[in-house]
Amino acid sequence: xxxxxxxxxxxxxxxxxxxxxxxxxxxxxxxxxxxxxxxxxxxxxxxxxxxxxxxxxxxxxxxxxxxxxxxxxxxxxxxxxxxxxxxxxxxxxxxxxxxxxxxxxxxxx
Numbered sequence: 477x478x479x480x481x482x483x484x485x486x487x488x489x490x491x492x493x494x495x496x497x498x499x500x501x502x503x504x505x506x507x508x509x510x511x512x513x514x515x516x517x518x519x520x521x522x523x524x525x526x527x528x529x530x531x532x533x534x535x536x537x538x539x540x541x542x543x544x545x546x547x548x549x550x551x552x553x554x555x556x557x558x559x560x561x562x563x564x565x566x567x568x569x570x571x572x573x574x575x576x577x578x579x580x581x582x583x584x585x
Contacts, residue, residue, distance in 0.1 A: 484568040484579050487538040487548065490520060492557050497534035500555050509548045510540040511582035541583045542567065 487510075489495035494515070497514050501513035503568070514537040521530045540548060542565055 484571065485540065485542040485545075485565045487540060487545070488562060488564045488566065488570065489536040489538060489552055489556075490518070490533040490562045491536065492531075492533060494534050496557060497536050498554075499504075501536060501538070503551060503555060504540075504548060505582075507551065508583055509544055509551060510538045511579040512539045513537065526564040526567060534569055535577055539579055541579065544583060 489497075489500065491500060494517070497515045501510070501515060504510035504513060515534055518533055518535045519530065520533045521528070523529070538548070545565055550562055552561060
């Protein structure tokens with residue numbers, strides 16, 4: 477039996493501003509590296525270079541085919557202002573077949 481979810485996943489990326497998040501999302505969608513990106517404001521607390529930071533950021537939830545992760549990651553790195561951006565892929569372990577089919581159609585190579 478084949479895996480009904482394929483290699484689909486959600487890629488998490490935080491950005492410094494809404495403008496940066498939108499630029500990343502639009503570029504990924506236009507280049508067919510992602511089917512959809514959901515953006516929302518978040519507050520992040522983290523340590524960077526030995527100092528604790530608390531910043532307003534924008535979180536992207538990017539839906540894509542994880543077979544395209546390397547290309548997607550390279551594109552994000554080119555557009556991102558952070559030296560070490562969050563780029564984390566989580567597999568979709570179950571999902572609506574019509575939605576997964578739609579992802580497949582959007583990120584077709």
